[in-house]
Amino acid sequence: MSTPFYVSPQQAMADRAEYARKGIARGRSLVVLQYADGIVFVGENPSRALHKFSEIYDRIGFAAAGKYNEYENLRIGGVRYADLRGYTYDRDDVTARGLANVYAQTLGTIFSSAAEKPYEVELVVAEVGSEPEGDQIYRLPHDGSIVDEHGSVAVGGNAEQISTFLDQRHRDGMSLAEALKLAVQALSRDPNGSEREIPAERLEVAVLDRTRPQQRKFKRIVGRQLARLLEADASASTPTDAPSDTEDGDGADTPTATADPKSAKGAKGATDTTDSGGDVE
Amino acid sequence: MEANTRSTGRLPAAFLTPGSSSFMDFLSDQAPGMLPGNRQTPPMKGAIEAPHGTTIVAATFPGGVVLAGDRRATMGNMIAQRDIEKVFPADEYSAVGIAGTAGLAVEMVKLFQLELEHFEKVEGAQLSLEGKANRLSTMIRSNLAMAMQGLAVVPLFAGFDVDRGRGRIFSYDVTGGRSEEHGYASTGSGSIFARGSMKKLYREDLTEEQALTLVVQALYDAADDDSATGGPDVARRIYPIVTVITDEGFRRLTEADSAEIARAILERRLEQPDGPRAALL
Numbered sequence: 138m139s140t141p142f143y144v145s146p147q148q149a150m151a152d153r154a155e156y157a158r159k160g161i162a163r164g165r166s167l168v169v170l171q172y173a174d175g176i177v178f179v180g181e182n183p184s185r186a187l188h189k190f191s192e193i194y195d196r197i198g199f200a201a202a203g204k205y206n207e208y209e210n211l212r213i214g215g216v217r218y219a220d221l222r223g224y225t226y227d228r229d230d231v232t233a234r235g236l237a238n239v240y241a242q243t244l245g246t247i248f249s250s251a252a253e254k255p256y257e258v259e260l261v262v263a264e265v266g267s268e269p270e271g272d273q274i275y276r277l278p279h280d281g282s283i284v285d286e287h288g289s290v291a292v293g294g295n296a297e298q299i300s301t302f303l304d305q306r307h308r309d310g311m312s313l314a315e316a317l318k319l320a321v322q323a324l325s326r327d328p329n330g331s332e333r334e335i336p337a338e339r340l341e342v343a344v345l346d347r348t349r350p351q352q353r354k355f356k357r358i359v360g361r362q363l364a365r366l367l368e369a370d371a372s373a374s375t376p377t378d379a380p381s382d383t384e385d386g387d388g389a390d391t392p393t394a395t396a397d398p399k400s401a402k403g404a405k406g407a408t409d410t411t412d413s414g415g416d417v418e
Numbered sequence: 419m420e421a422n423t424r425s426t427g428r429l430p431a432a433f434l435t436p437g438s439s440s441f442m443d444f445l446s447d448q449a450p451g452m453l454p455g456n457r458q459t460p461p462m463k464g465a466i467e468a469p470h471g472t473t474i475v476a477a478t479f480p481g482g483v484v485l486a487g488d489r490r491a492t493m494g495n496m497i498a499q500r501d502i503e504k505v506f507p508a509d510e511y512s513a514v515g516i517a518g519t520a521g522l523a524v525e526m527v528k529l530f531q532l533e534l535e536h537f538e539k540v541e542g543a544q545l546s547l548e549g550k551a552n553r554l555s556t557m558i559r560s561n562l563a564m565a566m567q568g569l570a571v572v573p574l575f576a577g578f579d580v581d582r583g584r585g586r587i588f589s590y591d592v593t594g595g596r597s598e599e600h601g602y603a604s605t606g607s608g609s610i611f612a613r614g615s616m617k618k619l620y621r622e623d624l625t626e627e628q629a630l631t632l633v634v635q636a637l638y639d640a641a642d643d644d645s646a647t648g649g650p651d652v653a654r655r656i657y658p659i660v661t662v663i664t665d666e667g668f669r670r671l672t673e674a675d676s677a678e679i680a681r682a683i684l685e686r687r688l689e690q691p692d693g694p695r696a697a698l699l
Contacts (some may be wrong), residue, residue: 210436211429211434214434217536224452224529239428243428
């Protein structure tokens with residue numbers, strides 16, 4: 138009779154975490170940003186029908202990276218939780234914080250239960266407030282921890298690099314077109330530093346727009362509206378910090394040639410954000 | 419019922435089990451006591467006294483449909499409420515007006531709205547108008563036991579059929595029997611008078627404004643002959659609730675717009691108490 142190998146709890150957890158992280162890294166990253174009128178979700182998704190972002194409740198949106206069947210399961214669980222809660226009490230009693238807690242508990246229990254394989258998902262739960270100060274964004278990694286985020290979040294395989302990029306450039310009160318452009322810029326950077334172009338038809342974009350007259354603030358941005366926003370940005374942003382010419386350059390130049398203006402732009406962007414950050418604080 | 423399990427805070431298995439896209443199905447598994455039709459009432463003699471909503475009218479016009487309701491709720495001979503709201507948006511492209519036991523009807527509408535929204539969120543697509551009408555039928559049928567005790571709910575459902583590009587009206591009986599109405603329809607105690615009024619005034623080529631006036635005329639005629647239907651209350655500034663559904667979605671007329679139509683009609687009725695007349699031949 139063979140005796141089972143002893144595996145220390147630390148090692149077991151590390152193995153599970155690595156397993157989950159690898160699974161998540163196989164999918165594409167996505168970003169969630171605050172902008173002046175709400176929160177925008179941007180991701181690369183070749184599918185029209187299988188969404189990465191969706192509505193959970195009036196003011197609450199959901200984004201997920203990783204294994205589709207697992208996050209779809211969690212998404213539907215969240216919709217059921219929110220609808221049941223809203224029906225039992227009141228629509229105002231459904232909050233992102235409550236939902237994030239339930240997700241954290243669920244992911245945490247699954248992660249630490251030896252009988253189940255850990256979920257290979259990373260979630261974002263966002264709620265748009267009536268004022269920008271009321272916006273809430275929670276990031277939920279595979280292990281059930283919960284992180285309260287501000288400004289911008291990236292999840293998925295390449296999240297760390299994208300987060301750093303966004304942290305340097307994101308500022309409060311961006312227009313939707315600006316935020317969208319920044320998100321696309323962040324997503325099109327490969328881990329090795331080179332850039333590739335993501336065509337508009339491969340982008341999935343959704344917003345939680347606090348200015349929407351309806352009670353339900355979630356809206357997908359598709360087709361012409363998306364194209365218009367991406368275009369509007371290219372022309373409108375020239376006076377401010379001209380990221381448009383970098384994009385134009387991307388198409389024509391070789392990756393090595395873009396590297397230089399990119400780094401210059403990056404440095405400029407960084408000073409810009411620190412300036413504006415100083416203003417805000 | 420709380421939405422989480424007490425033990426771990428994790429979403430219960432039922433929440434994460436793939437299954438029906440219907441919130442009602444979920445509710446009947448998880449919290450059957452919360453379904454409106456599922457309540458056991460003891461057998462008793464006579465009808466239960468509860469506020470009743472009275473008259474709802476609807477009419478189609480090329481490009482959409484208009485749904486309106488008076489504001490009175492009665493309990494026997496008494497006016498229970500002067501400013502009750504009996505017309506509600508069901509989702510973006512449909513609305514429901516309710517006559518019958520007010521308490522149950524409002525609850526039914528709340529569940530119906532949630533049912534449509536839940537389906538939309540889970541499936542990522544809206545139900546067809548036909549599908550929505552059938553769902554409402556099921557809900558009325560589940561209320562049959564209560565209806566037998568005098569607590570009937572008889573709604574009128576109107577919506578814009580996006581696939582066919584026109585407004586449609588569905589009426590119901592207490593058993594959940596559903597029938598599509600062509601042109602105009604009414605429900606509730608004043609419905610016979612409202613129907614007579616619309617029968618004489620309705621044309622197929624009404625404009626939106628004419629259709630709006632038509633339904634308010636019909637409500638006036640219903641209030642004129644049915645004591646349970648409330649007419650426009652000028653002294654208290656309580657006017658009918660009037661809604662329009664077109665390809666742009668659901669819209670409720672503002673208090674001021676609704677007042678303007680009602681006042682114009684009142685003005686004319688001072689000279690001509692029986693209102694506009696149809697040509698004799």
